[in-house]
Amino acid sequence: xxxxxxxxxxxxxxxxxxxxxxxxxxxxxxxxxxxxxxxxxxxxxxxxxxxxxxxxxxxxxxxxxxxxxxxxxxxxxxxxxxxxxxxxxxxxxxxxxxxxxxxxxxxxxxxxxxxxxxxxxxxxxxxxxxxxxxxxxxxxxxxxxxxxxxxxxxxxxxxxxxxxxxxxxxxxxxxxxxxxxxxxxxxxxxxxxxxxxxxxxxxxxxx
Amino acid sequence: xxxxxxxxxxxxxxxxxxxxxxxxxxxxxxxxxxxxxxxxxxxxxxxxxxxxxxxxxxxxxxxxxxxxxxxxxxxxxxxxxxxxxxxxxxxxxxxxxxxxxxxxxxxxxxxxxxxxxxxxxxxxxxxxxxxxxxxxxxxxxxxxxxxxxxxxxxxxxxxxxxxxxxxxxxxxxxxxxxxxxxxxxxxxxxxxxxxxxxxxxxxxxxxxxxxxxxxxxxxxxxxxxxxxxxxxxxxxxxxxxxxxxxxxxxxxxxxxxxxxxxxxxxxxxxxxxxxxxx
Numbered sequence: 178x179x180x181x182x183x184x185x186x187x188x189x190x191x192x193x194x195x196x197x198x199x200x201x202x203x204x205x206x207x208x209x210x211x212x213x214x215x216x217x218x219x220x221x222x223x224x225x226x227x228x229x230x231x232x233x234x235x236x237x238x239x240x241x242x243x244x245x246x247x248x249x250x251x252x253x254x255x256x257x258x259x260x261x262x263x264x265x266x267x268x269x270x271x272x273x274x275x276x277x278x279x280x281x282x283x284x285x286x287x288x289x290x291x292x293x294x295x296x297x298x299x300x301x302x303x304x305x306x307x308x309x310x311x312x313x314x315x316x317x318x319x320x321x322x323x324x325x326x327x328x329x330x331x332x333x334x335x336x337x338x339x340x341x342x343x344x345x346x347x348x349x350x351x352x353x354x355x356x357x358x359x360x361x362x363x364x365x366x367x368x369x370x371x372x373x374x375x376x377x378x379x380x381x382x383x384x
Numbered sequence: 385x386x387x388x389x390x391x392x393x394x395x396x397x398x399x400x401x402x403x404x405x406x407x408x409x410x411x412x413x414x415x416x417x418x419x420x421x422x423x424x425x426x427x428x429x430x431x432x433x434x435x436x437x438x439x440x441x442x443x444x445x446x447x448x449x450x451x452x453x454x455x456x457x458x459x460x461x462x463x464x465x466x467x468x469x470x471x472x473x474x475x476x477x478x479x480x481x482x483x484x485x486x487x488x489x490x491x492x493x494x495x496x497x498x499x500x501x502x503x504x505x506x507x508x509x510x511x512x513x514x515x516x517x518x519x520x521x522x523x524x525x526x527x528x529x530x531x532x533x534x535x536x537x538x539x540x541x542x543x544x545x546x547x548x549x550x551x552x553x554x555x556x557x558x559x560x561x562x563x564x565x566x567x568x569x570x571x572x573x574x575x576x577x578x579x580x581x582x583x584x585x586x587x588x589x590x591x592x593x594x595x596x597x598x599x600x601x602x603x604x605x606x607x608x609x610x611x612x613x614x615x616x617x618x619x620x621x622x623x624x625x626x627x628x629x630x631x632x633x634x635x636x637x638x639x640x641x642x643x644x645x646x647x648x649x650x651x652x653x654x655x656x657x658x659x660x661x662x
């Protein structure tokens with residue numbers, strides 16, 4: 178009996194894996210838990226990659242991933258299939274990343290304000306290159322500059338340069354045109370380079 | 385900006401990995417373009433390093449997400465007692481308001497019926513009730529300083545002759561004559577009350593005249609039964625009263641009865657007593 182049930186589940190899982198995202202979304206909208214699970218297993222890691230690049234913290238990234246799928250499955254009735262499910266899901270992820278970044282920034286400001294009364298801080302933007310290895314300093318400079326960017330610029334750098342998404346895909350996620358995305362990416366890169374240049378000079382990566 | 389500089393900017397926008405030889409020569413000459421190209425190269429190295437940085441595997445199990453989903457579903461389906469309480473309270477208030485409104489609506493015809501002017505009955509009121517009331521009041525109250533009060537009343541209707549002065553003796557034996565006299569707080573008080581009498585009569589009561597023993601003259605300027613006329617109640621001297629428990633601080637305005645006793649005023653007119661306390 179158990180074996181038969183397990184075979185049924187296996188067969189159902191195999192069927193689910195053959196379905197497209199939109200078919201799975203339609204079944205999940207009807208309350209099919211296996212379709213939800215299949216969608217979750219498909220997009221857990223891609224969503225996590227984007228979120229992790231934004232947060233650089235595994236626990237926080239997992240929390241955001243959970244919130245992304247909760248929000249997606251609870252508001253699945255609002256998914257009109259005008260875009261791909263992955264695009265819709267990525268848009269939810271970026272929005273939640275933006276919200277979380279705002280909260281983090283507020284918290285960071287409070288912490289720094291409190292610490293400013295007790296400690297004489299060195300400049301937080303320039304990590305000490307002597308105390309870290311060269312590679313670590315390079316990564317640190319990169320993410321320090323990335324975290325100094327506004328959220329909309331940071332998302333574009335992550336989507337285009339780190340995740341290597343196509344302009345069309347980014348335009349679908351952000352709900353805008355390809356030309357606008359190209360322009361925004363160019364501006365984001367310019368701002369990012371402006372933040373990155375002094376850090377790279379500080380660690381000797383630039384003359 | 386020179387042409388090679390523009391060409392370099394174009395190459396940077398196009399994300400070219402290698403520059404043409406002409407631009408390589410230009411980089412050796414132009415410091416600005418050389419710095420821009422070096423920055424671009426460093427940026428690309430940083431991006432490549434970050435891109436190839438291993439991203440941890442997400443270990444978040446589906447069961448955890450599923451449990452959260454079920455928890456949220458339970459929270460959404462659970463009755464929200466606070467909202468129910470607020471809605472119930474609002475419904476009760478609305479019900480009470482509607483009941484009050486319905487009750488007032490049912491009373492409105494009765495009230496309007498009651499507000500209809502009743503035909504005047506010209507039955508003369510027996511005047512014997514006024515002295516009886518005076519006697520009963522006097523028996524209950526004791527004067528500290530009895531004063532005879534003269535009330536002069538006159539009918540302003542020119543068709544009727546002026547009424548003789550009404551003298552109402554309110555002198556009752558004071559059993560506490562030796563008690564210390566309290567000063568009068570108010571010696572005189574003038575009160576004018578404009579009233580529309582049911583039969584549009586005018587009665588002028590002049591306590592000055594009443595106290596002086598003069599008869600009141602009919603007021604002029606009142607045309608008679610068709611116009612609203614006024615009573616003038618003036619200078620009602622306060623007198624001190626004591627109740628049976630001999631508390632001297634109580635002051636009462638003496639009760640004035642302005643009902644004429646003659647037949648000329650006995651048209652159903654009723655002048656009530658004026659009772660004040662200060």
